[in-house]
Amino acid sequence: MLNKYARVAIARVMTPLARLLVRAGISPDIVTLLGTLGVCAGALGFFPRGELFWGTIVITCFVFSDVVDGTMARLSGRSSVWGAWLDSSTDRAGDAAIFGGIAVWGAHGGHDDWVAGLALYGLVAGSLVSYVKARAEGLGMRANVGIMERSDRLVTILVAAGLDGLGVPYVLAIALWAVAIGATLTVVQRTILVRSQAIALPGADAERAV
Numbered sequence: 301m302l303n304k305y306a307r308v309a310i311a312r313v314m315t316p317l318a319r320l321l322v323r324a325g326i327s328p329d330i331v332t333l334l335g336t337l338g339v340c341a342g343a344l345g346f347f348p349r350g351e352l353f354w355g356t357i358v359i360t361c362f363v364f365s366d367v368v369d370g371t372m373a374r375l376s377g378r379s380s381v382w383g384a385w386l387d388s389s390t391d392r393a394g395d396a397a398i399f400g401g402i403a404v405w406g407a408h409g410g411h412d413d414w415v416a417g418l419a420l421y422g423l424v425a426g427s428l429v430s431y432v433k434a435r436a437e438g439l440g441m442r443a444n445v446g447i448m449e450r451s452d453r454l455v456t457i458l459v460a461a462g463l464d465g466l467g468v469p470y471v472l473a474i475a476l477w478a479v480a481i482g483a484t485l486t487v488v489q490r491t492i493l494v495r496s497q498a499i500a501l502p503g504a505d506a507e508r509a510v
């Protein structure tokens with residue numbers, strides 16, 4: 301949903317920074333890679349130790365690089381297939397670090413099996429959301445729908461982790477439930493969309509197994 305309603309506004313806010321980086325001769329790929337490293341370091345360095353507030357702050361500082369890299373690529377006319385693949389693939393690493401870090405915290409220091417289990421579920425369901433789309437696109441269809449796309453999952457979990465780190469009770473568990481249910485529904489929404497396209501394909505295309 302945020303992807304649909306907030307993307308243009310966020311990209312506009314990030315454009316001056318993107319322009320500055322392009323002028324400095326920095327490539328979008330470097331921003332993609334450094335952003336992912338920062339997100340992973342913030343998530344794995346802080347979350348497993350229960351430092352949810354500081355983990356969230358570090359991740360938030362780096363996560364917007366995912367908007368900056370694409371803006372840089374478009375500004376400099378360097379959008380590429382390689383860049384698109386790199387961007388999407390590194391997203392998966394960052395997501396895994398965030399949800400994995402929370403799962404480790406729940407299972408160990410946090411002593412909360414629900415947090416551990418729901419974070420693990422959120423990691424797997426979120427990956428499935430992305431995979432369903434990637435596979436559909438690979439087969440020439442689209443699956444760009446859903447109530448809990450990546451930006452929705454990130455905002456939900458990061459706001460909750462930040463608030464939990466400040467001592468607000470229950471908010472993390474509520475957010476994890478929201479991601480678990482929302483991501484599951486998103487897989488269903490995407491599956492329905494893919495199914496409607498697949499059954500409308502002509503015979504030869506429908507039998508094609510790629």
Ligand SMILES: CCCCCCCC/C=C\CCCCCCCC(=O)OC[C@H](COP(=O)(O)O[C@@H]1[C@H](O)[C@H](OP(=O)(O)O)[C@@H](O)[C@H](O)[C@H]1O)OC(=O)CCCCCCC/C=C\CCCCCCCC
Pocket residue numbers: 302303306307310356357360363364366367370387388391426429430431433434448449450451454455458459462463466
């Ligand atoms: C007191 C509490 C302290 C807490 C303080 C910190 C709070 C931090 C809160 C939020 C910050 C989180 C921001 C998250 C921003 C996400 C940015 C982002 O990921 O943008 C990337 C995205 C680009 O998407 P792509 O198309 O490149 O990626 C695609 C995606 O990976 C697909 O995945 P799928 O959906 O399928 O699972 C892949 O399939 C696809 O291949 C891949 O290409 O850009 C956007 O989506 C643009 C929209 C970004 C909207 C961000 C809005 C953030 C707005 C406000 C933050 C609110 C902060 C409020 C704080 C309140 C605290 C109480």
Ligand SMILES: Nc1ccn([C@@H]2O[C@H](COP(=O)(O)O)[C@@H](O)[C@H]2O)c(=O)n1
Pocket residue numbers: 328329330332366367368369370371373374378379380381382383384386387
């Ligand atoms: N290193 C990169 C990163 C991105 N791109 C291009 O931007 C598109 C993604 O845009 P976002 O605003 O979602 O980041 C991606 O599909 C590529 O076309 C790139 O070329 N190199």
Ligand SMILES: [Mg+2]
Pocket residue numbers: 365366367368369370387
């Ligand atoms: Mg990006």
Ligand SMILES: [Mg+2]
Pocket residue numbers: 366387388390391
């Ligand atoms: Mg990305």
